[in-house]
Amino acid sequence: MIIFLVVKSDLVVIPEETLTKLQGFLGSAEER
Numbered sequence: 001m002i003i004f005l006v007v008k009s010d011l012v013v014i015p016e017e018t019l020t021k022l023q024g025f026l027g028s029a030e031e032r
Helices: 002-013 015-031
Strands: none
16 A cells, blocks of 8 residues: 555656556566
8 A cells, every 4th residue: 555655656756757667567566
């Protein structure tokens, strides 16, 4: 929940960077 909140806050600050990071994180999790 904390991570989600942080990501949401980051999205507001830097959506592009967060989106790329989120995509990479999701891809890594899916690969696992």
